[in-house]
Amino acid sequence: WQKVLYERQPFPDNYVDQRFLEELRKNVHARRYRYRAVVFQSGAVVQQLCSVCVFVLTWWYMAAGALSPQGLFAAALASSLLGYVLFDAVDGGAGRWASGRTRWADLKSTLVFAAFTYGFSPVLKTLTESISTDTIYAMSALMLLGHLIFFDYGANAAIVSSTLSLNMAIFASVCLASRLPRSLHAFVMVTFAMQIFALWPMLQKKLKAQTPRCYVGVTVLFALAALAGLATVSSVGAVLFASLLLAISCLCPYCLIRLQLLKDNIHGPWDEAEIKEDLSRFL
Amino acid sequence: MAAGGPAGGAHSVCMVSDFFYPNMGGVESHVYQLSQCLIERGHKVLVVTHAYGHRKGIRYLTNGLKVYYLPLKVMYNQSTATTLFHSLPLLRYIFVRERVTIVHAHSSFSAMAHDALFHAKTMGLRTVFTDHSLFGFADVSSVLTNKLLTVSLCDTNHIICVSYTSKENTVLRAALDPRIVSVIPNAVDPTDFTPDPSRRDDGIITIVVVSRLVYRKGIDLLSGIIPELCQKYPELHFLVGGEGPKRIVLEEVRERYQLHDRVRLLGALEHQDVRNVLVQGHIFLNTSLTEAFCMAIVEAASCGLQVVSTRVGGIPEVLPENLIILCEPSVKSLCDGLEKAIAQLRSGTIPSPETVHNKVKTFYTWRNVAERTEKVYDRVADEVVLPMDERLGRLMSHCGPVTGYIFALFAVLNFLFLAFLRWMTPDSIIDVAIDATGPKGAWTKQYFWGKKGRVKELPSSKNAQMKRKEHNSH
Numbered sequence: 001w002q003k004v005l006y007e008r009q010p011f012p013d014n015y016v017d018q019r020f021l022e023e024l025r026k027n028v029h030a031r032r033y034r035y036r037a038v039v040f041q042s043g044a045v046v047q048q049l050c051s052v053c054v055f056v057l058t059w060w061y062m063a064a065g066a067l068s069p070q071g072l073f074a075a076a077l078a079s080s081l082l083g084y085v086l087f088d089a090v091d092g093g094a095g096r097w098a099s100g101r102t103r104w105a106d107l108k109s110t111l112v113f114a115a116f117t118y119g120f121s122p123v124l125k126t127l128t129e130s131i132s133t134d135t136i137y138a139m140s141a142l143m144l145l146g147h148l149i150f151f152d153y154g155a156n157a158a159i160v161s162s163t164l165s166l167n168m169a170i171f172a173s174v175c176l177a178s179r180l181p182r183s184l185h186a187f188v189m190v191t192f193a194m195q196i197f198a199l200w201p202m203l204q205k206k207l208k209a210q211t212p213r214c215y216v217g218v219t220v221l222f223a224l225a226a227l228a229g230l231a232t233v234s235s236v237g238a239v240l241f242a243s244l245l246l247a248i249s250c251l252c253p254y255c256l257i258r259l260q261l262l263k264d265n266i267h268g269p270w271d272e273a274e275i276k277e278d279l280s281r282f283l
Numbered sequence: 284m285a286a287g288g289p290a291g292g293a294h295s296v297c298m299v300s301d302f303f304y305p306n307m308g309g310v311e312s313h314v315y316q317l318s319q320c321l322i323e324r325g326h327k328v329l330v331v332t333h334a335y336g337h338r339k340g341i342r343y344l345t346n347g348l349k350v351y352y353l354p355l356k357v358m359y360n361q362s363t364a365t366t367l368f369h370s371l372p373l374l375r376y377i378f379v380r381e382r383v384t385i386v387h388a389h390s391s392f393s394a395m396a397h398d399a400l401f402h403a404k405t406m407g408l409r410t411v412f413t414d415h416s417l418f419g420f421a422d423v424s425s426v427l428t429n430k431l432l433t434v435s436l437c438d439t440n441h442i443i444c445v446s447y448t449s450k451e452n453t454v455l456r457a458a459l460d461p462r463i464v465s466v467i468p469n470a471v472d473p474t475d476f477t478p479d480p481s482r483r484d485d486g487i488i489t490i491v492v493v494s495r496l497v498y499r500k501g502i503d504l505l506s507g508i509i510p511e512l513c514q515k516y517p518e519l520h521f522l523v524g525g526e527g528p529k530r531i532v533l534e535e536v537r538e539r540y541q542l543h544d545r546v547r548l549l550g551a552l553e554h555q556d557v558r559n560v561l562v563q564g565h566i567f568l569n570t571s572l573t574e575a576f577c578m579a580i581v582e583a584a585s586c587g588l589q590v591v592s593t594r595v596g597g598i599p600e601v602l603p604e605n606l607i608i609l610c611e612p613s614v615k616s617l618c619d620g621l622e623k624a625i626a627q628l629r630s631g632t633i634p635s636p637e638t639v640h641n642k643v644k645t646f647y648t649w650r651n652v653a654e655r656t657e658k659v660y661d662r663v664a665d666e667v668v669l670p671m672d673e674r675l676g677r678l679m680s681h682c683g684p685v686t687g688y689i690f691a692l693f694a695v696l697n698f699l700f701l702a703f704l705r706w707m708t709p710d711s712i713i714d715v716a717i718d719a720t721g722p723k724g725a726w727t728k729q730y731f732w733g734k735k736g737r738v739k740e741l742p743s744s745k746n747a748q749m750k751r752k753e754h755n756s757h
Contacts, residue, residue, distance in 0.1 A: 003447050004389040005576070005600045013465035013655055014441075019459060021451050045704055092649040270452040271416040272573040273595050273612035275503055282507045 033260060040212070040254035043219045045248050045271035046152045047204055050226040051196050053241065057229045058192060059176045062185055069188040076192050083203050091188040114191065116215040116227045128178040143172035147197070182278045187227050291721045292661045295327040295382050299374075300389035301362045303332035303350065307554060309578055310390045310415050313469055318348050320653030326660075327721025331374070333363050333395060347726025351377055355395065360484035363755055365394035366456055367401060367693055371706075374402050379713045382421070383504030386658055387411040391418075391428070394469055397435045404438055405697045409663045412436060413443040414453045417575045417596050429456040430682070434690045437681040438674050440663045443656065445469050445576040446597030452575075458681065462643060468601075469654045471581045473644035477585030478636035479562040486756035488625055489520045491564030491588065493579055494571070501570030501593060506532045507614035510540045512621060519545065519625075524560045526551035561586040566624045572612055574598055580607065585643045587636020589628065591620045602646075606639060671698060 001009060001017045061067035084106075088096055117124075128136060150165040173193030177186035207215040223245055231238035298318055302310040318328045321611060329349040334340075340350045341549035353373055380385070386403035388396035391414050403410050407525035412435070419425045436442060436457040442464045444450040454461045483489060490512075494500040505523075512519055523546065530548065537546045552560060561567065567583035569592040576597050580590045584606050592598055594609040601607075627633045669677060675694060679687040719726040 004603070005446060005466070005597075006603055013467055013658070014462055016461040021455075024451070024455075025726055079291075133515075266420050266455060268451060268455075269448050269599075270501065270573070270596055271419050272417075273423075273593065274570070275501070277507070277610065277614055279503050279507050279614070282510050283532075283539060 023268050027263055027265050028267045030260065030263050030265060033253075033257050035253055035257060037258060038248055040216070041154065042249045043208070043216065043254055044204070046223055046245050048148060048151055048153070048201070049241075049245065049248070050222050051200060052129075052148065053226045053230060054222075055173070055193060055196055056144075056176075057226070057233065059189060060233060062180055062189065065181070067185045069182075070141055073104045073193060076188075076195055079193055080199065083199060087203050087206060090206055095206065113194070117190050118187050121183040123192070124177055124190065125180075125183040125186045126176055126178070128175060133179060136179060140172040140175045143168040143175070148173065151201075166198055169193060173197075180201075292664075293326050294657075294664065295670050295721060296321060296329075296660065297378065297381065297383040297385070297399075298330045298387050298389065299332075299358075299396050300330075301333055301393035301395045301520040302390055303330055303688045304344075305335050305338060306361055309469065310490075312414075312554075314389055314567070315348075315389060316343075316470065316472070316649045317610065317653055317656060319346060319533065321657065321747045322346050322348060322648045322720045322724075323650075324657060325722060326657070327381075327718055327724065329377075329383075331377060331395075331399065333357060333361075343719060344728070347446075347724060349719045350370060353395075358394070360392070362393055363395045363398075365398055367398060368697060369699055370395065370398045371402050371405075372704055374399055375406065375704060376713060378403065378408060380716045382715065383408060385409045385411060385663060387413070388671055389413045390415050391432055392416065394628045397431070400435055400439055401694075402701075404668065405694065405701050407668045409666065409668060410439045411441050411443065411659060411663055412439050413445075414449060415445060415575060417449060417452050417573055418456055420455070426685065430686055432457045434682050434686060438669050438677050440666050440668070441465065441659050443467050443659060446600050448597040448600065449575040449654075452636065455656065465655070465659055467652055467659075468647055469576050469578055470652045471578060471585055472649065473585050473640070476558050476561065476582045476585035476640075477639045477737075478585075480587070482562045483565060484563075486518065487520050487582045487691075488566070488628060489522055489523045489564040490566045490568050490621065491561055491583070492568050492570070493524040493526070493552065493560060493583075495525050496529040496533065496567065497524075498529060499508060499572050500529075500531035501572045501612060502527070502532060504570045504612065504614055504617060505568070506536045508570075508621065509533070509542065511618050513542055513545060514652055515622075516724055517627065521546040522549065522560060522564055523547065524549045524552045524557065530618065530667050557582065558586060561588060562614075564588055565628055566591060566621065568617070568621065568705065569598075570612070570617065570632075571598070577601055577675050581643065581647060585638045585640055589633055591617065591624050593617065594733075602643075606643070618667060 001015065001019075003017075003019065058067065058072065062069065062072065115228055147165050147169040150159060152160050152162040152163045152165065152166065170190070170193055173190050177189035180186055180189060203213070204218075209220060227238055227242055227245075230241055298314050300310060300314055305313055314330060318330060321328045323346075329351065331351045331353060333355045334352040339354055342350045342352065344350060353370070355363045355370060357371075363370075365402075377383070378649075386399055386408050388400050388410070390396055396412070400410050400412060418429060418467060420429065428752060432453075433456070436453075436459060440463070442453060442457075442459065443454050444464055445468055446465050447466055450461070450464050450466050453459065454464055471608055492505060494502075496502050506529075509521055511523075519733075532550060533546070537543060537548070549560065561583055565588065567580065567588040567590045569577060569580050569590065571577065571593055572595060574596040577592070580592055580598065580601060584590050584602055590602060590607045592607060592609060593612040595612060598607075608620040608624055610616040624633075671694075675691045678691040678694060681687065682690060718724045
């Protein structure tokens with residue numbers, strides 16, 4: 001028996017040969033993960049959850065009047081400057097040299113951004129006055145959730161969109177800022193959101209690539225700080241948040257590795273061929 | 284009847300598919316040609332499809348092939364919407380009226396085909412299904428379609444696939460017993476595709492591509508091959524027939540490399556024009572990324588061209604090694620394959636178009652397909668249709684705990700609906716249609732009976748015939 005159609009063969013049409021399905025391959029692209037590596041990668045999710053937590057806590061204290069806008073602004077400015085120095089220091093300026101961006105350009109965009117936010121902060125303050133506070137809370141919660149969903153954790157998936165993610169976070173910050181007492185509060189809140197949702201992840205990414213050990217340390221410290229902050233507001237919340245972080249960094253990797261063993265993906269000659277070359281060079 | 288007549292007695296076959304003339308494509312011509320050859324063998328055949336624009340109601344095509352164009356809503360890509368129930372009254376009426384014994388559904392993309400299988404099983408009729416396409420297993424859409432296919436085929440009597448690869452694919456997708464799956468290839472009418480070396484210009488080398496210009500046909504690969512080879516061989520020309528979204532890519536390449544005089548894009552081709560394009564070339568190139576059974580390469584080989592193709596799906600099974608050069612789906616491999624073909628052409632070691640044609644024309648004929656399909660019908664006719672309780676058991680045990688129970692419930696509802704319809708209009712008061720084809724076929728006797736002596740070239744100029752019918756009916 002031959003696997004050909006052009007010859008009449010002395011077998012019935014429904015004949016099943018021993019070679020039936022011999023080209024079947026299983027789990028060709030399945031990857032074996034190591035537990036430690038997966039836990040390390042889950043750090044990105046933990047970091048982002050903590051960022052959201054810290055952001056909401058800051059807003060909470062500002063709204064309660066326990067945190068002055070000047071104090072927050074000073075602290076944020078100091079940590080930003082520290083981060084700025086670190087950003088160039090961890091890779092010895094290689095990234096900056098590759099992008100060709102000057103410090104003057106950085107300063108310019110910072111000033112432009114700060115000036116605009118400051119100028120528009122009265123508008124931000126009154127922008128959502130006519131909307132009920134419940135709606136604002138619901139919207140902020142939804143937007144922060146969206147920020148977490150669409151954030152670029154390093155996976156190559158269609159759902160990932162760092163632009164959308166950042167926009168949702170800023171939208172949430174604008175919503176929450178409008179419920180603060182004065183326009184200076186609103187200005188500080190939005191700049192703080194920029195720092196924690198736009199600049200902080202950039203620094204994290206660089207730390208993760210250059211000094212993995214340091215990154216683990218920073219993640220643990222950041223998580224502990226967020227937990228401590230949450231504990232001062234609600235101890236039940238802190239316990240729940242701690243278990244969420246533990247589940248994400250320990251339990252989920254374990255599940256992934258166990259479920260990976262059950263993977264049963266079949267491939268064969270019927271699969272659509274993939275074009276592996278880069279054909280754009282012809283155009 | 285025709286010489287000897289059908290061995291296992293005449294069957295009354297109802298072909299069901301969303302895809303039929305005036306739509307054009309592989310499934311459409313398969314259904315038409317198979318029906319014609321089955322009529323020739325003395326069976327009663329009718330086709331059920333959905334209405335195409337003003338073409339609705341009952342039409343008769345060549346040799347009394349009766350076609351029901353049902354007024355069902357088209358949802359997507361010429362496929363009807365399915366609710367699993369709404370087509371039962373119409374289909375039941377047809378099955379009873381025409382005394383159908385076997386329901387033969389075509390194409391897994393056709394919702395009507397699956398509906399018809401579902402109803403036919405409820406009515407206790409024998410069912411056959413032909414699968415024309417390949418599916419992957421990796422993405423969400425294929426997981427869902429494969430589940431539906433499992434449901435649809437788990438209690439179907441017999442399944443026909445067009446190549447061994449397609450059989451493996453279908454068996455895996457629908458979790459079937461491979462023994463109820465037959466492999467019967469498609470066919471090509473060799474009289475439609477005859478070589479004509481005088482039509483080609485032997486001063487140059489022409490590579491012909493005839494395909495829809497879509498991603499799945501590998502047109503991106505073609506856009507890499509054209510500049511690569513045109514720079515190397517100044518006497519090389521490309522002739523591309525077909526239309527589609529990827530045409531723009533080819534036009535860009537042509538523009539970029541200034542190849543307007545050497546790359547001709549012909550646009551959409553009518554089926555009868557394909558041969559006239561093919562005979563102008565020396566080499567036929569197929570760059571498909573997936574293919575269950577590639578008719579295009581058989582047509583090209585039948586016109587005497589040297590075929591170069593990607594090694595995907597069922598293609599390696601279709602032509603013997605000396606008639607085809609198989610390559611990996613990459614620009615480099617395909618260019619190597621084409622260069623090999625060009626070298627053979629220059630050294631004159633390629634067999635003449637006439638020899639190739641004479642060889643290929645014996646491979647695939649519709650008569651052979653009909654003969655083998657008839658064997659499937661004979662086999663199915665001896666099988667028992669699962670009674671309701673066993674059918675429910677099969678659905679529940681075979682299709683998984685959730686889907687199985689849901690569709691078992693649907694099957695019960697379908698049965699109750701059928702009982703209601705039988706109470707409303709009992710089978711006994713439904714008119715019996717006059718047979719156009721088959722042993723008592725009115726058409727066959729009047730117009731075909733006397734001509735049995737000469738072997739009619741069936742159905743060579745079918746498009747012309749179709750066209751004429753179309754005109755007459757308006």
